[in-house]
Amino acid sequence: MTQPNERRRRAVDRLRGLLWGRHLRARPCTHRDQIRDVSPASKGCAACIELGDSWMHLRMCLICGHVGCCDNSKNRHATQHFHATGHPIIRSAEPGENWMWCYIDQVLLT
Ligand SMILES: [Zn+2]
Ligand SMILES: [Zn+2]
Ligand SMILES: [Zn+2]
CATH class of the missing domain: 3.30.40.10 (Zinc/RING finger domain, C3HC4 (zinc finger))
Structure with a gap:
């Protein structure tokens, strides 16, 4: 069984990855x-x-x-x-x- 803390940590990591990825795509350097x-x-x-x-x-x-x-x-x-x-x-x-x-x-x- 996965610990609740572990699950939450993974969710936060995934969210952070999404936000960061969007940030990079939204502001390319020209x-x-x-x-x-x-x-x-x-x-x-x-x-x-x-x-x-x-x-x-x-x-x-x-x-x-x-x-x-x-x-x-x-x-x-x-x-x-x-x-x-x-x-x-x-x-x-x-x-x-x-x-x-x-x-x-x-x-x-x-
Ligand atoms: Zn620039
Ligand atoms: Zn100086
Ligand atoms: Zn200069």
Whole structure:
């Protein structure tokens, strides 16, 4: 006999899968063709270095190579760069991370 908890957990998993699948289908990213073969413009967040501030994580703009700090950082320069330039897609510049994020569609790209 299956435990009630186990059954409920499976139902929740299935529901989550459906929601996530629909989410992905509903918001495809249409900006991938803007991605260029760029290399990082700086080793750290150039704007923070200029301010003498520090950052948590680095993100690189895949349209121009600008390196900015993440939204957990005080200055959020990666997001500021998007607002200033309209460049929609960033990639994590942290070692071992290769996810991308589209600011316009608010989706992770893999
Ligand atoms: Zn997009
Ligand atoms: Zn910064
Ligand atoms: Zn850019």
